[in-house]
Structures are given as structure tokens and as C-alpha cells.
Amino acid sequence: MTLEMTPIPYRVRSRRADRAESVTLTLEPAEGLCPTFEPGQFTMIYAPGVGEIPISISGRGRFGGYVQTIRAAGAVSRALCRIEAGDLVGVRGPYGTPFDMGASAGMDVIVAAGGLGLAPLRPVIRELAAHPGRYGRLTLLVGARTPSGVLYPRELARWARHFDIRVTVDRPDDKWQGPVGLITHLVDQIAIGPRRTYAYVCGPEIMMRATADALVRRGVPAGRIALSLERNMKCGLGHCGHCQLGPLFTCVDGPVVTYDHAAPLLEVPQL
Amino acid sequence: MDKQPNPVLLDALDPLITALRIGGFRVVGPTVRDGVIRFAELSSAAESPTGWTDAQEPGRYRLRQEGELVFGYAASPDSAKRYTHPPRTTLFRWDKGPIEPEIDAPPTALIGLRACDLAALAVQDRVLGGSAAYRARRAALFLVAVDCATPSAVCFCTSMGTGPKAEAGFDLALTELSEPHRFLARAGSERGAEILAALPHRASAPADLAAAADVTRTATARMEPRRFELDGVKEQVAAARTSPVWEEIASRCLTCANCTIVCPTCFCTTVEDGTDLSDGAAERVERWDSCFTFGFTELGGEPVRASGAARYRQWLSHKFSTWVDQFGEYGCVGCGRCVTWCPAGIDLVEELERLR
Ligand SMILES: Cc1cc2nc3c(=O)[nH]c(=O)nc-3n(C[C@H](O)[C@H](O)[C@H](O)COP(=O)(O)OP(=O)(O)OC[C@H]3O[C@@H](n4cnc5c(N)ncnc54)[C@H](O)[C@@H]3O)c2cc1C
Numbered sequence: 001m002t003l004e005m006t007p008i009p010y011r012v013r014s015r016r017a018d019r020a021e022s023v024t025l026t027l028e029p030a031e032g033l034c035p036t037f038e039p040g041q042f043t044m045i046y047a048p049g050v051g052e053i054p055i056s057i058s059g060r061g062r063f064g065g066y067v068q069t070i071r072a073a074g075a076v077s078r079a080l081c082r083i084e085a086g087d088l089v090g091v092r093g094p095y096g097t098p099f100d101m102g103a104s105a106g107m108d109v110i111v112a113a114g115g116l117g118l119a120p121l122r123p124v125i126r127e128l129a130a131h132p133g134r135y136g137r138l139t140l141l142v143g144a145r146t147p148s149g150v151l152y153p154r155e156l157a158r159w160a161r162h163f164d165i166r167v168t169v170d171r172p173d174d175k176w177q178g179p180v181g182l183i184t185h186l187v188d189q190i191a192i193g194p195r196r197t198y199a200y201v202c203g204p205e206i207m208m209r210a211t212a213d214a215l216v217r218r219g220v221p222a223g224r225i226a227l228s229l230e231r232n233m234k235c236g237l238g239h240c241g242h243c244q245l246g247p248l249f250t251c252v253d254g255p256v257v258t259y260d261h262a263a264p265l266l267e268v269p270q271l
Numbered sequence: 272m273d274k275q276p277n278p279v280l281l282d283a284l285d286p287l288i289t290a291l292r293i294g295g296f297r298v299v300g301p302t303v304r305d306g307v308i309r310f311a312e313l314s315s316a317a318e319s320p321t322g323w324t325d326a327q328e329p330g331r332y333r334l335r336q337e338g339e340l341v342f343g344y345a346a347s348p349d350s351a352k353r354y355t356h357p358p359r360t361t362l363f364r365w366d367k368g369p370i371e372p373e374i375d376a377p378p379t380a381l382i383g384l385r386a387c388d389l390a391a392l393a394v395q396d397r398v399l400g401g402s403a404a405y406r407a408r409r410a411a412l413f414l415v416a417v418d419c420a421t422p423s424a425v426c427f428c429t430s431m432g433t434g435p436k437a438e439a440g441f442d443l444a445l446t447e448l449s450e451p452h453r454f455l456a457r458a459g460s461e462r463g464a465e466i467l468a469a470l471p472h473r474a475s476a477p478a479d480l481a482a483a484a485d486v487t488r489t490a491t492a493r494m495e496p497r498r499f500e501l502d503g504v505k506e507q508v509a510a511a512r513t514s515p516v517w518e519e520i521a522s523r524c525l526t527c528a529n530c531t532i533v534c535p536t537c538f539c540t541t542v543e544d545g546t547d548l549s550d551g552a553a554e555r556v557e558r559w560d561s562c563f564t565f566g567f568t569e570l571g572g573e574p575v576r577a578s579g580a581a582r583y584r585q586w587l588s589h590k591f592s593t594w595v596d597q598f599g600e601y602g603c604v605g606c607g608r609c610v611t612w613c614p615a616g617i618d619l620v621e622e623l624e625r626l627r
């Protein structure tokens with residue numbers, strides 16, 4: 001009997017320490033193949049004996065498996081960041097609603113990432129970059145605390161072939177020549193055809209709300225702005241109750257929701 | 272079941288308990304412990320709370336001896352939840368090899384469930400039915416319901432449309448009758464009918480059926496003063512998200528989580544991961560959690576619902592509003608447990624009326 005709360009053993013195929021104080025792991029099932037996933041979905045990763053946390057899937061590894069980027073935030077993420085290639089972890093999932101890639105076909109697409117929010121958006125960006133003819137103008141807005149906090153720098157350079165990429169930081173260093181300040185300033189600077197624009201947004205909640213509000217002000221309908229919500233999750237199955245946001249179980253009705261649904265809920269303090 | 276056989280009369284409970292035990296069930300039913308009716312494993316009807324009744328009001332529970340009924344009391348702090356969704360259960364152990372799930376689902380007969388308890392089980396089925404462990408524990412249950420004769424002053428099942436008579440979802444249902452003391456028993460499943468047929472019983476007469484109807488009529492009448500209109504409550508509670516009433520309730524609420532622990536539908540859990548010190552195997556324990564605990568919504572070191580007002584709002588809004596969005600029904604069955612066991616005596620029915 002497979003039980004939905006029982007993780008499946010996965011082996012750490014490779015481990016890379018990022019500049020951005022995070023670690024990117026490629027995880028493969030100890031036996032068999034890992035299930036397919038869609039951009040925006042996440043898994044529950046289990047550090048044996050320590051705990052289990054939701055982590056977005058950032059892509060498929062070169063030889064299969066899941067690429068996942070983890071920032072050390074507390075006990076479990078710290079344990080996962082310390083894990084070495086060859087070690088075993090547990091994985092459940094993938095879970096959650098995906099970013100709807102069909103919804104943006106034929107449109108200009110804005111991808112806006114704040115900090116680690118680039119991790120769940122990476123499969124979206126790769127999908128867009130792989131089929132540029134399917135979409136209109138592609139724009140990638142990235143906000144980070146510091147220049148070295150920008151995730152996936154080498155890939156960003158490659159994505160620049162397809163995307164108009166703009167990066168802003170909160171705290172520049174001596175070498176930084178780009179924009180400084182909120183990602184919403186970038187939204188205000190780019191050309192937007194509101195009737196043919198779709199946006200994928202992920203980052204801290206205040207960043208997502210500010211970005212979505214800025215897009216709405218520019219005329220983009222809230223129903224065409226997709227965000228990935230973050231809530232405490234213990235199960236990923238809609239059973240533990242922790243991730244509720246009003247009527248939503250964020251783990252099964254989300255994490256990805258459009259802003260027309262999310263805005264009235266996020267507006268209520270401490271909902 | 273194809274046809275509903277006529278209810279029959281039982282003179283005693285012991286033959287039923289014995290038959291269930293021979294059938295391989297551990298028999299769990301009400302008993303008096305520390306001045307409270309609790310569920311415990313029973314080996315004979317002598318352990319039942321015969322002649323005890325309860326007085327319940329917001330924040331108060333007292334037992335006293337009165338009458339001859341075995342089931343002459345209203346909801347107790349225990350419910351079927353303890354058996355379908357245990358307070359603490361090991362989910363798996365991992366000792367290098369494959370991760371081994373654990374399910375403990377002993378066949379259990381629950382005696383004395385009320386209509387509200389059956390309704391709560393149906394609610395839980397819709398919430399937790401996706402869990403194989405829940406389904407296994409649920410399938411291991413044999414349910415003996417009792418029609419409520421003595422609802423307490425906090426009960427409001429008639430408002431929620433869940434009681435006081437057990438209508439469905441049981442294997443056997445009893446109506447306890449007095450003068451002379453007897454039980455009118457009906458089967459709700461094939462296996463219930465089989466057990467009933469094998470028990471010493473007598474045919475019922477129209478007078479027995481009339482007496483049983485009277486029990487339900489009297490019980491219904493007792494809840495009349497507390498009856499409220501359910502229509503519109505879902506929308507009204509959703510519309511009250513920014514009402515100042517939440518703050519006022521929070522000034523009385525201790526966020527102790529008692530209400531969620533005694534509630535037969537509250538299902539929230541957390542997990543505790545650790546290693547077994549004896550053999551080094553990793554294991555995961557699931558235990559009840561509550562939306563009233565401070566860290567329940569922790570995100571990056573801070574809870575989303577930091578204030579007591581936000582936590583009480585989540586609890587009551589879930590029961591009467593967002594549960595309907597999620598599952599198409601209310602998350603409350605009107606058992607009144609949360610009212611009685613709230614140390615602050617907060618009565619959700621009164622609070623609802625203030626929010627509408
Ligand atoms: C859908 C989803 C996708 C995510 N994707 C990623 C990702 O790709 N990379 C990444 O580094 N992080 C991601 N996170 C955040 C990550 O889950 C948290 O950083 C992690 O749970 C923190 O746990 P901890 O034990 O290390 O920290 P602690 O602070 O010790 O955690 C204590 C408790 O709070 C919970 N918690 C704390 N912070 C968060 C949080 N931010 N989100 C959810 N639960 C939290 C934990 O589950 C734990 O129960 C994601 C979260 C969600 C909901």
C-alpha cells in the first residue's frame with residue numbers, strides 16, 4: 001500500500017551551492033522514475049528524522065529527476081542544504097496547481113520574480129524560451145536583495161536571447177550599475193500592451209501584491225496575473241489545515257492562483 | 272439494505288456487547304471517569320453510565336444521578352474522531368530500506384454515538400477520505416447509534432439539520448425507552464441486521480414505535496429555544512471578515528484550543544519528525560493541531576494569524592462559511608461540545624448571531 005504521507009526515497013544526484021545563499025539539488029528516485037510535473041508545482045522534501053518542507057520544482061535534471069533550489073531558513077531547510085551528493089532524502093508529490101502555460105499562448109508575457117521566487121518560475125521561463133514563436137514579447141523582471149543574491153546568473157545570461165531582462169537590487173555593491181529599488185519600478189518602466197499581456201509572478205507576498213497591483217494599474221486584467229502563494233504546509237494534500245487562506249487550501253487549490261481570486265483574500269490582514 | 276425490517280425490542284445491552292466482542296471488535300462506549308462521560312473499552316454494560324445525566328452550559332459540565340437511562344446524557348467530550356483520526360499516530364518508520372507506512376486500524380465497535388456524531392463522521396469522510404489510513408480506520412468501525420433523548424442546553428443539532436434522531440450512517444440504532452426500560456433497535460446495514468437477528472429480542476408493538484417518536488419529539492422541543500436560522504450564514508460570516516466583533520471575542524478567548532480538540536469535525540494536524548533512540552530509525556508522528564496555536568501559520572518565523580482575533584475568525588469562519596466553499600456543507604454539526612468545554616464560556620451560536 002502506498003500511503004500519501006509516506007515519502008519515497010530519492011537520492012541526491014548532484015548538489016551545487018549557489019552564490020545566492022541557497023543550494024540547488026538534483027534529486028532522483030532511489031528506484032524507478034519520478035513523476036512528471038508542471039511548472040509551478042512543488043514537492044514535500046523530507047530530511048530524514050528532521051522534517052519535511054514544501055519546495056518548488058525548478059526543472060528536470062539533465063538525466064531526469066527534479067532540480068530544486070533550497071535556501072536555509074530554519075531547521076529543515078538547513079538540514080537539506082547540508083545534504084551531500086549520494087545521500088538519501090524523502091520526496092512526496094508533485095503537488096499543487098501549475099502555472100497555466102496555455103493561458104499565455106499568443107500573448108506578451110511578463111515574468112516577475114522576487115528573490116527565491118525565480119526558483120518556481122524557472123520552468124516557466126524555460127518553457128517560454130523553448131517555444132518563443134508561441135508567445136509575443138517576453139520580459140523577465142528580477143528583484144533581489146543584493147547583486148550576488150540573483151539566482152541562476154549563468155542561465156539569466158542565456159535567457160537574454162529571448163527575454164528583455166531587467167534586474168533591480170535593494171542594496172547595490174560597488175560594481176552594480178543597474179536599477180536599485182522595488183521591482184514595481186521596473187513594471188512602470190516597461191512597455192505593456194494590457195490587452196495582450198499575461199504575467200507570472202512569484203516572490204514574497206508583499207512583492208507579489210505590489211507587482212500585481214502595478215500591472216493592474218497598467219491595465220492588465222487581474223485574471224491574467226498568476227501568482228504562487230506561500231503558506232505553512234504540513235501535508236500537501238488538503239488534510240492538515242495549515243495552509244488555508246479563506247476558502248483555499250493553498251496546497252491543492254494553489255499555490256498558483258490568479259490575482260482576481262487572490263486579491264480579495266490577501267487584502268484582509270491575517271486571513 | 273433491501274428492506275427495512277421492523278425495529279425489535281432488546282431488554283439489555285450485554286448480549287450486544289458480547290456478540291460484538293465475539294465478532295472480533297473491541298467494544299468502545301461511554302463510561303463515567305473523573306466526573307465526566309468518556310469513551311473507553313467496555314467489557315460489559317455494567318460499565319455504562321446508567322442513571323447518570325449531565326448538565327451542560329457554556330463553560331460548565333456537571334454529572335448528577337437521575338433516572339434509569341443508560342444514555343440519558345448529551346454529547347461527551349469524546350467523539351468518534353478519537354478512533355477515526357487519533358490524537359497521535361505513527362505514520363511511518365524509515366530504517367535505510369524502503370519507507371514503511373504504519374496503519375493501526377483495529378476493528379472497533381462504537382456504542383452510543385448520536386445523530387450529530389454520525390453527521391460529523393460523514394463530514395470527516397469528505398475531508399479525510401483521501402487518506403488511506405483514515406479509510407482503513409473508518410472501515411474498521413461498527414457503529415451503534417442512540418437517538419438523543421436528553422439534549423443539553425448547548426445542543427443545536429436541529430438548527431444544523433443533523434439530529435436528534437439517527438437517520439443514516441449506522442449499523443445499529445437504538446431508542447432507549449422507559450417504563451418499562453427497554454431499547455427499540457433498528458438495523459442500518461446488512462451486518463447490523465445479522466447481529467440484531469442473532470440477539471435475544473422481542474417483536475415491537477405500535478406503542479413502542481409511538482414511545483420512540485415521543486423521545487425524538489421531546490428532544491427536538493428541548494432545543495427549540497436555541498434554534499436559529501441557518502440560511503444566509505455562509506455569506507454573512509464571509510462578509511464580516513473585518514467586523515470589530517472578532518476583536519471583542521478575542522478579548523475573552525484564551526486561544527487554548529479546547530474547542531478544536533473536542534470538536535468532532537476539526538481535523539487539523541501537524542507532524543513531528545524524529546529518530547527512534549532505541550534503533551536510530553527515522554519516524555514520523557502525526558498529531559492533532561489547532562488553528563488556535565500561535566505557530567500554526569508560521570511563515571519565515573512569523574505566524575500569518577498572529578492575533579487571537581484572526582485565529583478565532585479563522586475557526587468560526589471555517590465552520591460556517593469557507594467549509595461550505597470547500598466541501599459543500601457546514602463544518603459544524605451542532606453538538607455544542609465547543610461551547611461546554613470553552614473555559615471562557617464562549618457560545619458560538621451567540622457569536623454568530625452578533626456577526627450576522
Ligand atoms: C509552495 C511552496 C513552495 C516553496 N518553494 C521553495 C523553494 O523552491 N525553495 C525554498 O528555499 N523555499 C521554498 N518554500 C519555502 C520553504 O518551504 C520554507 O522556507 C521552509 O518551509 C522553512 O522550513 P524550515 O524548517 O527550514 O524553517 P523554520 O522557520 O524552522 O520552519 C518552521 C515551520 O514553519 C514552516 N515554514 C517556515 N517558513 C515557511 C515558508 N516560508 N513557507 C512555508 N512554510 C514555512 C515550516 O514548514 C516549519 O513547519 C516554498 C514554500 C511553499 C509553500
Ligand code: SF4
Pocket residue numbers: 530533534535536537590602603604605606607608609610619
Ligand atoms: S463547532 Fe462546536 S458545535 Fe459545531 S461540531 Fe464543532 S464542537 Fe460541535
Ligand code: SF4
Pocket residue numbers: 523524525526527528529530531563609612613614615616617
Ligand atoms: S473559543 Fe474557548 S475553547 Fe476555543 S480557543 Fe477560545 S477560549 Fe479556548
